[in-house]
Amino acid sequence: MQSLNSGSMYALKDVLGKGKGIVAIENISKGTRILSEEPVITTPEYQQDDEWLKSHLSQQVDVLSEPQRQSFLSLHNLYPFQNIVEQSLGIIRTNALPIEADGIGGGIFLEASRINHACDNNAQKAWNQCIKRHTVHALRDIAKGEEITIYYLGLDSSREVRQKKLEDKFGFLCSCRLCSLTTELSQKNDEMLERIDYLDDLIGRDGMQMKFFLRTLRYVDERVRLYNEQGPGNSGLPRAYLDAAQIAIANGDLARGRIFAERAVEGWRIANGSDSKEVIRHGSLARNPATLPLYGLSMKWKTSLNEVPQELDLDDFEDWLWRRGKSNKLGQSGLLTDLHNREIFPGFTALPSSNPLDMKFYEVVDGTYQPLRHWCFLGEITDYTTLHHLELELTDIDEKKIPLHFYTDSRGSELVPAQIQKGYTVAVLYAQRRAFTYGDPGIRHEDPQKLKNVPWMQKEWRVLESMREVLVVLVL
Incomplete structure (x- = not known):
């Protein structure tokens, strides 16, 4: 085993099936900077013709110290060569790492260029423009004796695509955990x-x-x-x-x-x-x-910096952070969802439009529109008529009055009079705003098979303070 740098946390070692590789000689903690290295040879950002490039590289190789030259020439080379100039060009094409600097596209790093690839790499390579050095950091804890690996490719791809790219560009098939x-x-x-x-x-x-x-x-x-x-x-x-x-x-x-x-x-x-x-x-x-310049584009989720809930367990905190909201569950323990959550229980004006369909709320799956999330409209019955069909007058959480029209085959007579009482609450899952030819915009219900009657106990299931007694009609 060869220690590349005195006092470093890694060494050059034979790795089964890979030739030489960089191996940790001590435990390395997540986030540790494993190396920080300047290039010994650089290549231009925009490729010149081969003769110009050979001359450009030769000048840089000539000024290397003898140990640097030997280390450089010992790097893997995928390309055939007949002289040291062609050998240098092949080594550059095989081992150069990207550099984000004016006019420079890549470079050779005598240590970083020896780090092998793995699709489940435990370290991250990067050109640090601020310090003009190539750095490698541990993405997770690396145990003593474990090979340090980086990811050679750009974007993550399927195993088939990765294997082809690695074979075409670097001449090997990856056998890492993901590829195995x-x-x-x-x-x-x-x-x-x-x-x-x-x-x-x-x-x-x-x-x-x-x-x-x-x-x-x-x-x-x-x-x-x-x-x-x-x-x-x-x-x-x-x-x-x-x-x-x-x-x-x-x-x-x-x-x-x-x-x-x-x-x-x-x-x-x-x-x-x-x-x-x-x-x-x-x-x-x-x-x-x-x-952030985008701040205040909308203030519908407005919070101050200090409005972070305390004493939540990890799962509940993540639910709060991502605004997930729990699904409704009726049972011995009661309703788990916060019924004042405006994302889950929006007012009428926040509902999606039905014509045209508001695609912020839906996606197309197998040719049908599927909701992207769950929402449910709640409204208190304040009045009702049955002239041509059942029409309920509802008041939402914003005290706005909305008509709910029943266009079922029986025009709403599926609901018996005892189920239609002022002060009861109607819940409409995936409700949509609809414009009607006559009258105010409201909600339309057509499918009697999707009508459910669920009695809720008043003292346990108060939805809004203004709702005195609750019998919920779920339009699923």
Whole structure:
């Protein structure tokens, strides 16, 4: 085993099936900067012709010290060569790492360039523009004797795509944990990656249109969950948390916005270091989310920085943070949902339109429209008529009066008079606003098979303070 740097936490060692690799010689904690290295050779950002490039590289190789030259020439080379100039060019093409600097596209790092690839990498490579060095950080705890690995490719892809890219560009087939999964598990993992890409597209689409809806936060929530299922320390997490922060802040929610921003910054600190441009750029957002230009685009989720619930367990805190809301459950313990939650129980004006259908609330699945989330309209019966059909006059949480028209085959006579009482509450699941030819906008119900009558006990199930007695009609 060869220690590359005196006092370093890693060494060059033979790795089964990979040749040489970088192996931890001590336990390395998550977030540790494993190395910080300047390039010994650089290549231009825009490729010149081979003769120019050979001359450019030769000049740099000639000024290397003898130990540097030997270390450089010992790097893996996928390309045939007849002289040292061609050998140098092949080594560059095989081992160069990206550099984000003016006019420079890539470079050779005598230590970082020896780190092998794994699709489930435990370390993150990055060019740190602030310090002009290539850095590698531990994405999770790395045990003594464990190989340190990075991810050679750009975006995450299916196993088949990854294997082809790695073989075409680097001349090997990956045998990491992800690439060694059974066919069934590998297919499941590929489906998760495909879903992540799809969610990313949906989030980006909403962002480009300056639409920061609860459904968009739902996309990010699912994306984070899928990242975590991939394994700890996924490099996509910070960007996802920043998306969540922007959605929350755009809706006036400083409490959640700061927490999401703090998580994004911490993710970048772990992967890239405290001196990275991502941490420096977004650190101020984590300290003061109101500095985001999008702040106040809407104030419907308005909170102050200090409006963070205390004494919640981890699961309940995450539910609060992501504005998930629990589903309704009737039973011995009562109703679990907060019936004053405006996201789940909106007023009439916040309902989706039925004509045209408001696609902020729906997605198309197998040719049918499916709700993206759950919502239920609640209204107190204040009056009713049965002239041509049953029409209930309802008052919503905003004290707005709304008609509910029954256009079932029996025109609403499915409900017996005892079930229609002033002061009772009507609950309409997935209610939509509808314009009528005559009269005010309201809600229309057509399917008697989706009509349920559920008696609730007054003392346990008070929905709103103004509702005296409750008999709920669920339109599913």
